[in-house]
Amino acid sequence: MSNESVIINPEIIEKKISSLNSFQKGLTDFFEEVSALTHFTIHFFKEVFLPPYEWKEFLKQSFLIGYKSMPLVGITGFIMGLVLTIQARPTMSTFGAESWIPAMVAVSIVREIGPVITALIFAGKVGSGIGAELASMKVTEQIDAMEVSGTNPFNYIVVTRIAAATIMLPLLVIIGDAIGLCGSYLGVNIQGDVSFHLFFLQVFGKLDFSDVMPAVIKTFFFGFAVGLIGCYKGYNANKGTEGVGKAANAAVVFASLLVFIIDMIAVQLTSLFN
Amino acid sequence: MENIVVEIEHLKKYFGNNKVLEDISFKLEKGKNLVVLGKSGSGKSVLIKCLVGLIKPDAGKIILLGKNIADLDEKGMNELRKKIGFLFQSAALYDSMTVRENLEFPLRDNKELKKVERENLVKEALKNVGLEEVIDEMPSELSGGMRKRVGLARTIILKPEIILYDEPTTGLDPITSKEISQLILAIQKKFNTAAIIITHDIECARITANSLMIIKDGKSAIEGSFEEVSQSKDKWIHSFFE
Numbered sequence: 001m002s003n004e005s006v007i008i009n010p011e012i013i014e015k016k017i018s019s020l021n022s023f024q025k026g027l028t029d030f031f032e033e034v035s036a037l038t039h040f041t042i043h044f045f046k047e048v049f050l051p052p053y054e055w056k057e058f059l060k061q062s063f064l065i066g067y068k069s070m071p072l073v074g075i076t077g078f079i080m081g082l083v084l085t086i087q088a089r090p091t092m093s094t095f096g097a098e099s100w101i102p103a104m105v106a107v108s109i110v111r112e113i114g115p116v117i118t119a120l121i122f123a124g125k126v127g128s129g130i131g132a133e134l135a136s137m138k139v140t141e142q143i144d145a146m147e148v149s150g151t152n153p154f155n156y157i158v159v160t161r162i163a164a165a166t167i168m169l170p171l172l173v174i175i176g177d178a179i180g181l182c183g184s185y186l187g188v189n190i191q192g193d194v195s196f197h198l199f200f201l202q203v204f205g206k207l208d209f210s211d212v213m214p215a216v217i218k219t220f221f222f223g224f225a226v227g228l229i230g231c232y233k234g235y236n237a238n239k240g241t242e243g244v245g246k247a248a249n250a251a252v253v254f255a256s257l258l259v260f261i262i263d264m265i266a267v268q269l270t271s272l273f274n
Numbered sequence: 275m276e277n278i279v280v281e282i283e284h285l286k287k288y289f290g291n292n293k294v295l296e297d298i299s300f301k302l303e304k305g306k307n308l309v310v311l312g313k314s315g316s317g318k319s320v321l322i323k324c325l326v327g328l329i330k331p332d333a334g335k336i337i338l339l340g341k342n343i344a345d346l347d348e349k350g351m352n353e354l355r356k357k358i359g360f361l362f363q364s365a366a367l368y369d370s371m372t373v374r375e376n377l378e379f380p381l382r383d384n385k386e387l388k389k390v391e392r393e394n395l396v397k398e399a400l401k402n403v404g405l406e407e408v409i410d411e412m413p414s415e416l417s418g419g420m421r422k423r424v425g426l427a428r429t430i431i432l433k434p435e436i437i438l439y440d441e442p443t444t445g446l447d448p449i450t451s452k453e454i455s456q457l458i459l460a461i462q463k464k465f466n467t468a469a470i471i472i473t474h475d476i477e478c479a480r481i482t483a484n485s486l487m488i489i490k491d492g493k494s495a496i497e498g499s500f501e502e503v504s505q506s507k508d509k510w511i512h513s514f515f516e
């Protein structure tokens with residue numbers, strides 16, 4: 001009888017082992033991905049400072065990445081400011097602090113919401129766009145063709161796009177913030193009456209350098225992350241047309257995740273320095 | 275032996291357990307066309323990608339225009355690549371550029387080239403493939419056959435000494451295929467270029483081949499003129515010609 005209790009169902013063991021194996025595989029895949037991404041990043045820093053510099057392509061990409069994202073960033077920024085202001089009113093009025101709304105909204109937009117929301121939109125539009133474009137260039141052998149014709153494709157395609165994304169996102173965030181504040185001005189005036197002059201007096205009275213600077217600095221990292229992940233996923237896409245969709249999708253997911261992680265680190269660092 | 279432009283010895287390439295190329299050897303003379311036949315997946319593309327350094331072989335020797343490519347650094351390889359044209363299976367036109375910009379791309383390195391000269395080179399290359407009128411169009415506006423021609427124009431703009439064609443007629447209708455095959459022949463005549471033409475299109479092989487090689491299990495199964503190979507008694511080889 002005592003024997004029975006030690007009999008173990010082989011099926012259960014098999015299941016346990018296979019789940020352990022898949023966990024192990026997941027872990028190895030994760031570290032392989034991290035190592036590949038690290039190499040990709042190092043490759044970028046090696047090439048970015050070395051000639052030849054592809055200025056023309058860099059400017060073209062800056063235009064496509066930056067200028068073409070402006071309408072989307074503008075609209076979301078405006079709605080963000082407007083909604084935030086309208087939502088803040090009930091709470092603020094219980095404390096009789098309606099006059100603080102502009103300052104409060106301005107601080108939250110400039111410090112946190114503006115950069116993060118814009119970066120997420122940027123990841124969705126530009127990150128996926130770069131991912132899909134590079135993946136399809138890979139699938140249709142355009143990257144090979146470039147290499148064969150004596151142009152370094154990493155330098156021409158990847159470096160220019162990452163650089164453009166790094167420089168364009170901070171500009172977009174500034175524009176988004178500004179339009180967000182205009183949205184907020186409208187929100188304030190839906191139920192109250194504050195002159196444009198007074199509104200911005202309150203806004204800039206409360207915003208100081210220590211709000212603006214860390215926020216601007218982190219947007220460079222957001223832009224870099226979006227460009228890097230888009231390029232990495234596209235450049236390493238699998239052959240075949242399904243590789244294109246996968247690359248675009250993975251680019252958005254990982255870039256958005258990275259934006260949050262960088263934001264978390266940035267917040268910790270800023271509070272450390274203040 | 276002065277006339278040998280491509281010399282391959284015991285080329286081997288595995289991808290993990292996938293033994294793609296086992297042992298490939300051949301020579302190609304100046305001005306001659308070699309057609310390489312093989313079933314799809316037999317490693318034909320891998321073979322010519324090894325030639326231009328897009329894929330690194332595991333073993334074997336590749337000598338192009340008298341240079342062993344294993345001895346070349348990046349700069350030397352890029353110099354050599356200018357003398358070798360590569361027409362990709364999908365034509366590989368840059369989607370974001372016009373036909374003109376596509377053709378100008380290989381000329382980027384040549385900073386001394388004046389605008390007029392550049393323009394003339396582009397027009398001449400397009401004229402050689404009979405497509406002058408599409409110069410300002412985007413690749414997405416072109417048909418499959420036109421894309422191949424523009425790809426070919428981009429390939430010959432640097433006047434290469436060797437051209438590598440990766441399935442130049444695959445995916446085209448029989449009439450267009452024949453036109454492309456004849457174009458390959460015309461370019462050979464005009465520029466006296468050597469070419470390796472990879473295909474499984476027998477009609478294309480018949481039109482373009484000075485000699486023919488068939489790859490089987492990563493090895494060259496037979497080599498000879500089109501007539502010799504097509505009269506082979508081997509069933510497997512004969513199956514290509516049915």
Ligand SMILES: Nc1ncnc2c1ncn2[C@@H]1O[C@H](COP(=O)(O)OP(=O)(O)O)[C@@H](O)[C@H]1O
Pocket residue numbers: 289292294312313314315316317318319320321
């Ligand atoms: N970069 C690569 N990595 C791994 N496997 C590859 C790569 N390129 C080709 N292969 C494999 O090599 C084999 C031959 O491919 P290919 O040369 O494209 O065949 P084809 O003769 O149809 O041109 C295929 O099985 C393919 O999966």
Ligand SMILES: [Mg+2]
Pocket residue numbers: 318319320363440441
């Ligand atoms: Mg192929």
